[in-house]
Amino acid sequence: MRPLSRIHLGPxxxxxxxxxxxxxxxxxxxxxxxxxxxxxxxxxxxxxISSDLVIEGVHFRRExxxxxxxxxxxxxxxxxxxxxxxxxxxxxxxxxxxxPAKAQELAKGLQTGAEDACAREGVAILGGDLxxxxxxxxxxxxxxxxxxxxVHRVGALPGDEVWVTGWLGGSGAAVHLWxxxxxxxxxxxxxxxxxxxxxxESRWLLDRAPIHSMLDLSDGLAGDxxxxxxxxxxxxxxxxxxxxxxxSIKTSLGPEHVPLHFALEGGxxxxxCLTAPPGALQELRGAFREAFGLPLTQIGRVVEGxxxxxxxxxxxxxxxxxxxxxxxxxxxxG
Amino acid sequence: MRPLSRIHLGPxxxxxxxxxxxxxxxxxxxxxxxxxxxxxxxxxxxxxISSDLVIEGVHFRRExxxxxxxxxxxxxxxxxxxxxxxxxxxxxxxxxxxxPAKAQELAKGLQTGAEDACAREGVAILGGDLxxxxxxxxxxxxxxxxxxxxVHRVGALPGDEVWVTGWLGGSGAAVHLWxxxxxxxxxxxxxxxxxxxxxxESRWLLDRAPIHSMLDLSDGLAGDxxxxxxxxxxxxxxxxxxxxxxxSIKTSLGPEHVPLHFALEGGxxxxxCLTAPPGALQELRGAFREAFGLPLTQIGRVVEGxxxxxxxxxxxxxxxxxxxxxxxxxxxxG
Numbered sequence: 001m002r003p004l005s006r007i008h009l010g011p012x013x014x015x016x017x018x019x020x021x022x023x024x025x026x027x028x029x030x031x032x033x034x035x036x037x038x039x040x041x042x043x044x045x046x047x048x049i050s051s052d053l054v055i056e057g058v059h060f061r062r063e064x065x066x067x068x069x070x071x072x073x074x075x076x077x078x079x080x081x082x083x084x085x086x087x088x089x090x091x092x093x094x095x096x097x098x099x100p101a102k103a104q105e106l107a108k109g110l111q112t113g114a115e116d117a118c119a120r121e122g123v124a125i126l127g128g129d130l131x132x133x134x135x136x137x138x139x140x141x142x143x144x145x146x147x148x149x150x151v152h153r154v155g156a157l158p159g160d161e162v163w164v165t166g167w168l169g170g171s172g173a174a175v176h177l178w179x180x181x182x183x184x185x186x187x188x189x190x191x192x193x194x195x196x197x198x199x200x201e202s203r204w205l206l207d208r209a210p211i212h213s214m215l216d217l218s219d220g221l222a223g224d225x226x227x228x229x230x231x232x233x234x235x236x237x238x239x240x241x242x243x244x245x246x247x248s249i250k251t252s253l254g255p256e257h258v259p260l261h262f263a264l265e266g267g268x269x270x271x272x273c274l275t276a277p278p279g280a281l282q283e284l285r286g287a288f289r290e291a292f293g294l295p296l297t298q299i300g301r302v303v304e305g306x307x308x309x310x311x312x313x314x315x316x317x318x319x320x321x322x323x324x325x326x327x328x329x330x331x332x333x334g
Numbered sequence: 335m336r337p338l339s340r341i342h343l344g345p346x347x348x349x350x351x352x353x354x355x356x357x358x359x360x361x362x363x364x365x366x367x368x369x370x371x372x373x374x375x376x377x378x379x380x381x382x383i384s385s386d387l388v389i390e391g392v393h394f395r396r397e398x399x400x401x402x403x404x405x406x407x408x409x410x411x412x413x414x415x416x417x418x419x420x421x422x423x424x425x426x427x428x429x430x431x432x433x434p435a436k437a438q439e440l441a442k443g444l445q446t447g448a449e450d451a452c453a454r455e456g457v458a459i460l461g462g463d464l465x466x467x468x469x470x471x472x473x474x475x476x477x478x479x480x481x482x483x484x485v486h487r488v489g490a491l492p493g494d495e496v497w498v499t500g501w502l503g504g505s506g507a508a509v510h511l512w513x514x515x516x517x518x519x520x521x522x523x524x525x526x527x528x529x530x531x532x533x534x535e536s537r538w539l540l541d542r543a544p545i546h547s548m549l550d551l552s553d554g555l556a557g558d559x560x561x562x563x564x565x566x567x568x569x570x571x572x573x574x575x576x577x578x579x580x581x582s583i584k585t586s587l588g589p590e591h592v593p594l595h596f597a598l599e600g601g602x603x604x605x606x607c608l609t610a611p612p613g614a615l616q617e618l619r620g621a622f623r624e625a626f627g628l629p630l631t632q633i634g635r636v637v638e639g640x641x642x643x644x645x646x647x648x649x650x651x652x653x654x655x656x657x658x659x660x661x662x663x664x665x666x667x668g
Contacts, residue, residue, distance in 0.1 A: 031424050031480060032460055041427060041461040043478065045379045051427040051461070051476045057468040058431070090365050093375060093385040095474060097392070126366055126375040127385070134391040135469030140429060142385045142476050144377065146365060 037231070038153055039084035039215055040145070048145040050081035056136035064178050067109025068116070069193040071139070073268075075117035077218065078141030079197035080270040084216035085152065086202040087145035091126040092118060095140040097133035110139060121199055151206060151274070153231035155213035160275035160302040162236060165198055166294045167191075168221060170246035172266010173253060187248040195270040201292055202272055209281055214274040221299075222264040222320050224273055225308045232275075235305030238320065240312050244297045264320070275302050371565070372487055373418035373549055374479070382479040384415035390470035398512050401443025402450070403527040405473070407602075409451035411552065412475030413531035414604040418550035419486065420536040421479035425460040426452060429474040431467035444473060455533055485540060485608070487565035489547035494609035494636035496570060499532055500628045501525075502555060504580035506600015507587060521582040529604040535626055536606055543615055548608040555633075556598040556654050558607055559642045566609075569639030572654065574646050578631045598654070609636050 034042035040050040054074040056062065065073070075092055082089050094114050098106040107130065118124055126144070156162075170191025174184040184192070198216070205211060213232055217224050221243065229236050240260065249259045263269075281296065288296040300311070309317040368376035374384040388408040390396065399407070409426055416423050428448050432440040441464065452458055460478070490496075504525025508518040518526070532550070539545060547566055551558050555577065563570050574594065583593045597603075615630065622630040634645070643651040 035425075035458075035460045037461075041425075041478075043381060043424065045381065047377060047379065047381050049383065049427065049461075049476065049478060051385070051429045051463055051474060053429045053431050053463050053465045053472065053474060055431050055465055055467060055472065058466050090377065091369075091375075093383065093476070095385045095387045097387050097389050097472070125370070127370045127372075127383075129385055129387050131387045131389055132392050133389060133470075136467075138387065138389065138431070138472050140385060140387060140474035142383065142427070144375075144383060 034150075034152070039081040040087070040143070040150070042085075042150055046146050046148045046150075048082060048085055048087045048147060048150060050078060050143045052077045052081070052141045052143075054139040054141065056138070058136075061178070065193050066113075067106060068113035070137075071110035071113025072117045073113075073193065073195060074110070074139040074141050075114035076195045076197050076270060077268070078143035079117065079121060079199060080195075080216045080218065082143050082145035083198045083202045083272065084214055085145075085147060085150040086206040086211070086214065087147035087150055088203065089121050089123045089199055090144040090146055091123040092144065093128045093142040094125050095129035095131070095142075097131040097138040099137075100132040106137060110137070114141070117197075121197065149206075151202070151211050151214040153213055153215050153228050156228060156232035156234050156275040156302045157212055157277075158234055158302050158304045159278060160212050161278055161281065161298050162225075162238065162273065162275050162300040162302060163281050163296060163298050164217070164221070164244065164271055164273050165201055165296055166269070166271040167244050167246040168217065168269050168271060169249050169259065169262030169266050171195065171268040172220065172262040173246065173249050175266070176257075176262065177252070185248060185252045188246070188252055191246060191269070195268065197270060198272045201288070201294070204288070204291060205274065205281070205284070208284055209276050212275045212277070214272060217269045217271045217273055218267055220263075220265045220267050221273065222308070225320065228273065228275070229306065229308050232302075233306070235303040236300055236308045237303055237317065238300035238308065238310050240310050242297060242299045244295055244299070368484075368486070373415040374421070374477070374484070376419075376484055380480050380482045380484075382416060382419055382421045382481060382484060384412060384477045386411045386415070386475045386477075388473040388475065390472070392470075395512070399527050400447075401440060402447035404471075405444035405447025406451045407447075407527065407529065408444070408473040408475050409448035410529045410531050410604060411602070412477035413451065413455060413533060414529075414550045414552065416477050416479035417532045417536045417606065418548055419479075419481060419484040420540040420545070420548065421481035421484055422537065423455050423457045423533055424478040424480055425457040426478065427462045427476035428459050429463035429465070429476075431465040431472040433471075434466040440471060444471070448475070451531075455531065483540075485536070485545050485548040487547055487549050487562050490562060490566035490568050490609040490636045491546055492568055492636050492638045493612060494546050495612055495615065495632050496572065496607065496609050496634040496636060497615050497630060497632050498551070498555070498578065498605055498607050499535055499630055500603070500605040501578050501580040502551065502603050502605060503583050503593065503596030503600050505529065505602040506554065506596040507580065507583050509600070510591075510596065511586070519582060519586045522580065522586055525580060525603070529602065531604060532606045535622070535628070538622070538625060539608065539615070539618070542618055543610050546609045546611070548606060551603045551605045551607055552601055554597075554599045554601050555607065556642070559654065562607065562609070563640060563642050566636075567640070569637040570634055570642045571637055571651065572634035572642065572644050574644050576631060576633045578629055578633070
């Protein structure tokens with residue numbers, strides 16, 4: 001594996017700040033192949049590591065989800081970073097900060113959920129930390145994995161097709177409904193509380209097709225397409241009508257909502273977005289659906305340039321406001 | 335390296351809860367050599383990983399330290415876990431959650447301090463996460479290192495001598511003075527705001543002596559001696575008069591305080607505590623002080639049994655209340 005050094009991040013205030021913080025392109029230390037900017041840091045020897053903070057009031061509210069569900073989601077956020085690079089998971093470190101007066105109940109609930117998410121992927125909690133919190137519950141999930149050939153955000157080539165796994169927008173729609181004071185219908189709620197890291201899916205795809213670039217959809221398709229575009233130094237054209245919007249969105253939201261909005265701007269679907277040469281994935285769709293019960297959908301193409309464009313039904317192209325959902329600007333309290 | 339599976343933790347409410355959470359002795363997944371309970375998890379191939387949460391109001395107060403100092407300490411807490419196992423550091427992942435309205439100032443300050451702590455050890459920040467916080471600032475430091483022969487908490491043998499590096503109690507004394515509304519004198523304050531991970535020291539020692547077991551002093555000598563005793567299945571006798579109490583403690587605290595208390599119960603000195611066969615370290619003391627400007631002090635011995643005892647000046651042995659400082663029970667607000 002060659003060192004990739006720093007990956008370029010897409011636009012958005014959170015990423016501007018990260019860019020600013022990371023500073024100039026300082027060299028990576030020996031033993032480190034990929035530093036800041038990709039889904040995981042990659043160490044010599046093929047070890048991958050990511051770290052995700054999950055904070056009550058920013059990423060979830062107690063009225064919406066159980067402790068177990070909050071812990072489950074946090075573990076999935078970490079494991080999904082490994083899926084994004086087609087790595088094999090080894091386990092997670094789970095660090096918790098909770099109100100010491102209710103520590104037993106709170107920590108146990110969160111940890112049970114995280115354990116469940118890990119067990120479904122055949123891994124376990126390998127360590128972590130426990131602290132008092134003076135305010136909100138805090139979780140940090142460190143995901144550890146292994147790959148001799150991780151797939152990066154860098155690598156998309158003009159001419160590639162852009163594909164996604166699964167259905168998009170469910171998680172964002174659930175948050176939207178909760179904020180309106182409504183309980184989301186079960187399939188929408190499930191998208192938020194029981195996302196799955198696409199670990200098996202990404203390795204299955206990599207075994208069968210030349211995947212050029214990949215990431216997981218944690219900031220919304222618009223934001224994440226921006227990351228991929230900027231990291232690879234290419235433009236993307238996404239076809240509006242092709243985006244696989246979660247089927248329950250149309251039936252559970254009023255006509256004042258544009259379902260596409262949740263797929264583009266809602267975060268935390270944890271599906272994969274990948275690019276591959278023309279024709280490489282087309283005939284795998286049936287086998288993919290059979291293996292995983294999920295659609296595999298071409299949603300666009302890679303072009304020369306640097307813009308992410310949305311192709312409307314009439315063929316008109318409009319620049320995608322590449323903001324994505326940002327936990328930095330919008331919180332679940334917002 | 336043989337798998338060590340789970341390490342037994344010493345007594346204390348935080349550790350009771352961790353023990354309870356980790357549940358039964360489930361087997362470690364392939365690729366993982368050391369799971370919960372040691373300073374770091376150890377992966378096949380010699381990669382070491384630890385995760386430390388640092389929370390405003392629990393681990394530090396803004397009135398006491400600058401942002402840079404808070405970031406510096408957080409990075410040291412992580413790197414010290416690598417020192418505890420005599421690993422070579424590779425870098426850290428730094429995840430931050432801060433008030434979005436002041437993100438630029440807060441994140442930059444914390445990160446500058448963490449970068450400084452890393453740069454002193456020849457490593458860098460390799461990645462991380464950035465989130466809004468609805469309340470206190472939160473940092474999570476993931477430390478990454480490498481060692482083909484890490485030193486564990488397991489391994490102390492009856493007959494071993496117990497040694498520590500540096501001076502103890504300074505950090506706890508600083509917190510105590512701040513809580514009393516007094517500004518600690520510079521050398522005491524320095525212990526809290528500029529601790530050093532003993533990375534070079536631990537590898538230097540391992541290169542020259544058969545270290546049987548080691549950890550870093552993050553919970554106070556009483557608590558950490560308990561961890562080592564329990565992990566190795568041995569008893570410890572610590573000699574009261576031998577414990578190297580920070581020299582400024584006696585001069586800066588009133589006669590109502592027992593200086594030994596801060597060495598035993600104060601947390602976050604980040605010195606090393608290690609055991610080695612009799613005579614193995616004695617003649618290295620001069621060279622150690624010359625190389626690092628620090629004392630290397632024998633403070634006790636390993637015995638059969640399971641108790642940690644303090645030997646008073648008259649030879650009387652009393653059980654050490656093996657509580658140690660716990661961020662779980664006492665916070666800096668407490």
